[in-house]
Amino acid sequence: MPIIVDGFHYAASELSRVYFLTHMHADHYGGLTRSWDCGLIYGTEPTLRLIGSQFLRPLPLNTPTHITVGGAPVVVTMLDANHCPGAACVLFEMVDGSLTLHVGDFRWDRETMLQMNPVLRALQLDCLYLDTTYCDARYTFPPQRQVIDATVAAVSQHLRGSAHASTLILFGAYSLGKERLYLEVARRLGKRVFVDKARHQTLLCLRWPPETMQLLTTDQSSTPLWVVPISHIKFPAMRTHAASRKALQSDFKCVVGIQPTGWTFGGARGGGGGGSAAALLSCRRQGADVIYGAPYSEHSSFTELVDCVRYLRPRRVVPTVNCGTAEKARAQVALLTSAAAQPLLSDAARPSVSAAGGAGSAQPLSGGIVEA
Ligand SMILES: [Zn+2]
Numbered sequence: 001m002p003i004i005v006d007g008f009h010y011a012a013s014e015l016s017r018v019y020f021l022t023h024m025h026a027d028h029y030g031g032l033t034r035s036w037d038c039g040l041i042y043g044t045e046p047t048l049r050l051i052g053s054q055f056l057r058p059l060p061l062n063t064p065t066h067i068t069v070g071g072a073p074v075v076v077t078m079l080d081a082n083h084c085p086g087a088a089c090v091l092f093e094m095v096d097g098s099l100t101l102h103v104g105d106f107r108w109d110r111e112t113m114l115q116m117n118p119v120l121r122a123l124q125l126d127c128l129y130l131d132t133t134y135c136d137a138r139y140t141f142p143p144q145r146q147v148i149d150a151t152v153a154a155v156s157q158h159l160r161g162s163a164h165a166s167t168l169i170l171f172g173a174y175s176l177g178k179e180r181l182y183l184e185v186a187r188r189l190g191k192r193v194f195v196d197k198a199r200h201q202t203l204l205c206l207r208w209p210p211e212t213m214q215l216l217t218t219d220q221s222s223t224p225l226w227v228v229p230i231s232h233i234k235f236p237a238m239r240t241h242a243a244s245r246k247a248l249q250s251d252f253k254c255v256v257g258i259q260p261t262g263w264t265f266g267g268a269r270g271g272g273g274g275g276s277a278a279a280l281l282s283c284r285r286q287g288a289d290v291i292y293g294a295p296y297s298e299h300s301s302f303t304e305l306v307d308c309v310r311y312l313r314p315r316r317v318v319p320t321v322n323c324g325t326a327e328k329a330r331a332q333v334a335l336l337t338s339a340a341a342q343p344l345l346s347d348a349a350r351p352s353v354s355a356a357g358g359a360g361s362a363q364p365l366s367g368g369i370v371e372a
Pocket residue numbers: 023025083084105
């Protein structure tokens with residue numbers, strides 16, 4: 001019986017009774033309905049709190065858990081995916097001892113991932129289901145911490161001085177995702193960040209520690225930092241958005257939008273000022289208003305994907321994004337495995353395993369099916 005990962009469009013009780021939801025993004029929970037009755041759904045506690053269903057089975061991170069799939073024992077370990085809150089990679093150890101890692105969506109930063117998920121240090125993976133959102137050598141955006149530094153510098157520059165009260169900073173965010181960027185800017189500037197009541201309710205489900213929740217406010221008149229849907233970060237919608245709010249400051253002279261996405265990298269940069277850190281941001285202006293494109297991605301860059309494959313050395317790689325045909329999937333695998341085969345000096349620190357490479361066959365998948 002297969003285990004279905006993020007593939008609720010394929011769900012049928014005759015096919016499987018065991019499902020995994022890696023995180024609460026629509027392209028992963030799509031197909032999951034309120035009348036769900038196809039079987040158990042495993043996920044992390046934050047993810048399952050957000051979705052709510054009697055069929056949900058929360059699993060703790062970094063804790064091997066025994067489940068039964070079609071009568072066969074499987075050991076499952078949820079790992080932090082370094083993506084949106086609650087997002088997990090899922091490690092499956094089958095009854096024959098084979099290991100499969102389905103990453104869901106993830107941002108591979110080797111140091112961060114190994115620190116959060118020590119089990120990754122000593123794996124001999126048979127199969128890696130990989131988030132290939134940025135499987136193209138053009139996407140080599142910087143680490144998140146550098147983008148956070150650059151954003152802090154840019155926002156700080158706009159808020160500095162007497163014009164501060166007439167400047168509004170809008171952070172674009174998904175319903176879930178990009179939180180670390182605006183929270184870190186707020187924390188480092190000693191300010192709170194406005195979120196509307198619906199977003200606040202969502203974030204309450206995550207049960208963050210009090211020191212993090214205290215950075216949030218639902219009073220938009222109390223702070224120049226606001227979180228808005230990412231689609232609002234454009235001219236002139238940004239200005240309309242600001243004017244529509246019943247804030248004390250309704251006549252903002254300058255509206256600054258922060259548009260965080262990996263897709264912005266490669267555009268014009270250098271307009272931010274404030275030193276070399278701000279030069280990471282792209283900059284567009286219209287009148288007094290500014291939009292910064294921040295290459296703040298919660299998916300892995302191409303360089304990071306290569307590093308992931310190089311480090312984990314799976315026998316087989318299965319792409320899960322932008323691989324709608326077998327040809328596209330094969331091309332992604334070939335690109336990654338050939339790049340990963342190039343030696344790096346840093347690999348000296350990697351414990352040796354017998355299964356090098358990973359140029360296995362690929363199949364197009366929008367979700368992932370692991371045979372148990
Ligand atoms: Zn996602």
